[in-house]
Amino acid sequence: xxxxxxxxxxxxxxxxxxxxxxxxxxxxxxxxxxxxxxxxxxxxxxxxxxxxxxxxxxxxxxxxxxxxxxxxxxxxxxxxxxxxxxxxxxxxxxxxxxxxxxxxxxxxxxxxxxxxxxxxxx
Numbered sequence: 001x002x003x004x005x006x007x008x009x010x011x012x013x014x015x016x017x018x019x020x021x022x023x024x025x026x027x028x029x030x031x032x033x034x035x036x037x038x039x040x041x042x043x044x045x046x047x048x049x050x051x052x053x054x055x056x057x058x059x060x061x062x063x064x065x066x067x068x069x070x071x072x073x074x075x076x077x078x079x080x081x082x083x084x085x086x087x088x089x090x091x092x093x094x095x096x097x098x099x100x101x102x103x104x105x106x107x108x109x110x111x112x113x114x115x116x117x118x119x120x121x122x
Contacts, residue, residue, distance in 0.1 A: 049088055
């Protein structure tokens with residue numbers, strides 16, 4: 001089952017041609033690649049989380065003692081998180097599920113299924 005939403009431009013107006021971006025595949029059956037926030041291992045990802053949350057909590061806890069200059073440590077947590085705490089949590093789920101789940105897309109409908117043991121990439 002394929003669903004197409006077609007919107008025609010008003011008469012006399014030419015529709016713009018939109019080229020696919022660099023990270024998108026030009027085939028209509030393949031979905032665009034999702035961002036990857038995963039780490040190489042779960043312990044490494046958890047270490048990044050400890051560092052990131054430690055920087056945020058530490059900068060707020062030390063504010064009364066060290067003054068506002070300590071707040072400069074909080075933005076460094078974004079480096080540890082590779083973005084934001086939500087990005088880190090998505091990456092944790094990706095890291096844990098790597099090799100255990102695979103996405104299969106058929107007729108524009110994508111589902112997650114257990115990966116076959118032979119399909120694991122190691």
